[in-house]
Amino acid sequence: MFRLCLLFFLLTACRADEPSQPFINGVVIKVKDGDSLVIRDDQNQERQLRLAFIDAPEYSQPFGSEARRNLDRWVSQKHVQAQVVDTDRYQRRVVVLQLGNTDINGEQIKAGFAWHYQHFAKGKQSSADFERYQSLEQQARQGRLGLWQEARPVPPWDYRRANRGN
Template sequence: MWRGCLLILLLSACRAEQAPVALLSGMVIKVSDGDSLLIRDDQNQEHQLRLAYIDAPEYSQPFGSEARRNLDRLVYRKQVLAKVVDTDRYQRSVVVLQLGNTDINSEQIKAGLAWHYQHFARGKQSSADFERYQSLEQQARQARAGLWQESAPVPPWDYRKAHRGGN
């Protein structure tokens, strides 16, 4: 009898829907760079956030300061909703950031101030959002918006790799 109960319990657990994605809401109190920021929630807890599926130029790269300023302009001192999709190696919540109905992550791409980070997005981002982010990047490239004004912009992941000590 207990084996039957255990079997039913295991089968129901396997069929259970995925746990809901965590949501954070709070006031943006600091913008660190073009894809990371700090919010304070209603319980006065601070949360370090990294924008998911995009990679903005490092601050020392061309358009790094512009990417930071644009994100600051969009969200600083504003109430945002963050859909947590992962945690990075620095223990930051990796999020899709919403301001009202606006996807802030995609706004950085649209402005030409971030790449669609396909390496991390593939298989994690919905196919509709993946296509939308790809399309926004292509439009920014064609319009030569932001970093796409450069003749050969260096993706931040290549820049970081080239500037790592010892490599």
């Protein structure tokens, strides 16, 4: 019995770094860029959030400020629900953001202001949502929306790698 209790304790302790709340409700008080924001939750706590499964242009990249403005138009000062899927290295909750029935992460892709971040989506995003995000990106590309107006837009992960240490 002691071993069983010890095993349970150890397994529980190993999960301590996982998000403790599957959902966070609150009002968006600041949009930082095209894929991160701050909300004031229902307990009056400020929370830094990163949108899951997408990567928007950095602010200094072409369409970075437009991506931020688009997200701001959708959610600024609005009550949202964030489904927590992870915590990143900056201790931000990584979330799928909902405004009513609208998937805001998908809307950023649909408008051409974010890539579907396949590298992080694989294995974490449902196959139906993975396919939907892929389709939204393909439609934005074909419609030359947002960042897809550029001949060869640089993905943010390549931009960050090229500009490390600068």
